Amino acid sequence: MSEIKVLKERPQPEKKIGRHVITVKVQHNFGVLARITGLFAGRGYNIESLTVGRTHEPNIARITIVVEGDERVIEQIIKQLRKLIETLRVRNITDIPHIERELALIKIHTENDRTRDEIMRLVNIFRAKVVDVSTDTYTVEITGDEDKIEAFISLIKPFGIKEMARTGTLAMVRESATTKVIMGERFD
Numbered sequence: 001m002s003e004i005k006v007l008k009e010r011p012q013p014e015k016k017i018g019r020h021v022i023t024v025k026v027q028h029n030f031g032v033l034a035r036i037t038g039l040f041a042g043r044g045y046n047i048e049s050l051t052v053g054r055t056h057e058p059n060i061a062r063i064t065i066v067v068e069g070d071e072r073v074i075e076q077i078i079k080q081l082r083k084l085i086e087t088l089r090v091r092n093i094t095d096i097p098h099i100e101r102e103l104a105l106i107k108i109h110t111e112n113d114r115t116r117d118e119i120m121r122l123v124n125i126f127r128a129k130v131v132d133v134s135t136d137t138y139t140v141e142i143t144g145d146e147d148k149i150e151a152f153i154s155l156i157k158p159f160g161i162k163e164m165a166r167t168g169t170l171a172m173v174r175e176s177a178t179t180k181v182i183m184g185e186r187f188d
Contacts, residue, residue, distance in 0.1 A: 015070040015071075015072070016070055016071070017068060017069060017070050018068065018069075018070075018094070019048070019066060019067075019068055019094070020066070020067055020068070020069065020074050020092055020094045021064065021065075021066055021092070021093050021094050021098070021100065021169065021171045022064075022065045022066075022067065022074075022077065022078065022081070022090065022091065022092050022093070023062065023063070023064055023065075023089075023090070023091050023093055023171060023172075023173075024036070024062070024063040024064075024065065024081055024087060024089070024090050024091075025055070025060060025061070025062055025063075025087075025088040025089040025090075026060070026061050026062075026063060026084075026086045026087055026088060027059060027060065027061075027086040027088065028054060028059045028060060028061040029059075029086055032061070032084075032086045033052055033063070035084055035086070036063065036065075036081065036084065037050070039077075039080050039081065039084070040065075040067075040077070043076070043077075043080070045067060045069065045073065045077060046067070046068070047065060047066070047067055048066040048067055048068060049064070049065070049066035049102075049168035049169045050063070050064070050065055050066075050168055051063070051064045051167060051168040051169065051170050052064075060088065064168070064169055064170050064171045066168070066169050074092060078090050078092060091173075093171060093173050096173050096174075097173070097174040097176060098171050098172060098173045098174055099171065099172050099174060100145045100146065100169050100170070100171045101143055101144060101145065101169070101170050101171075102143065102144065102145065102146060102149055102166060102167055102168060102169050102170065103141065103142075103143050103166070103167040104141070104142050104143075104149050104152075104153075104164065104165065104166045104167070105131070105139060105140070105141055105164070105165045105166075106139070106140050106142070106152075106153070106156065106161060106163075106164045107132075107137050107138075107139045107140075107161070107162040107163040107164070108137060108138050108139075108140060108156050108159050108160065108161060108162065109136060109137060109159055109160035109161070109162050110136055110137060110138055110159070111136070111159075115159060116138065118159070119138055119140075119156065119159060120138075122152065122155055122156060123138075123140055126142055126144075126148065126151075126152045127142075127144075128140050128141060128142035128143075128152065129141050137162060140156075146169065149166070
């Protein structure tokens with residue numbers, strides 16, 4: 001009589017969903033951004049933040065994409081981005097020392113002098129600046145990482161936000177991390 005072997009299930013790696021920052025250098029051609037966003041939409045990946053702009057190099061644009069997903073999803077996204085003809089370089093800089101900044105313009109309701117004083121105190125603490133004033137509003141410009149902007153918004157929300165616009169995350173690898181790559185350590 002033969003023994004029946006029971007196969008044990010292999011333990012599957014835990015899917016750790018996290019926030020990832022991906023930078024993409026592309027040729028600054030017509031329709032490139034549409035192809036990239038179409039790539040995400042076609043595969044059901046949600047973009048949390050997207051910024052794009054020209055670089056110091058002629059006809060080269062830099063795109064910063066913030067997306068949430070597990071390692072498998074991010075790997076697939078990067079592979080798909082690399083397949084695009086206009087793509088020059090794709091990097092997931094999440095685990096590399098980098099700088100992140102975002103710009104927000106926030107129009108805040110001001111009822112009276114006391115409210116204005118409290119808002120100005122917060123503006124000074126967060127190193128923001130008032131860029132427009134009306135009889136009943138301050139428009140404040142604030143830059144910083146996402147946490148700083150979220151903290152500022154949560155503190156001014158009780159005053160009443162009339163309107164808000166945010167740019168999305170811009171990111172760049174710190175020069176010290178670049179130096180380590182040159183000296184032999186690789187991050188990506």
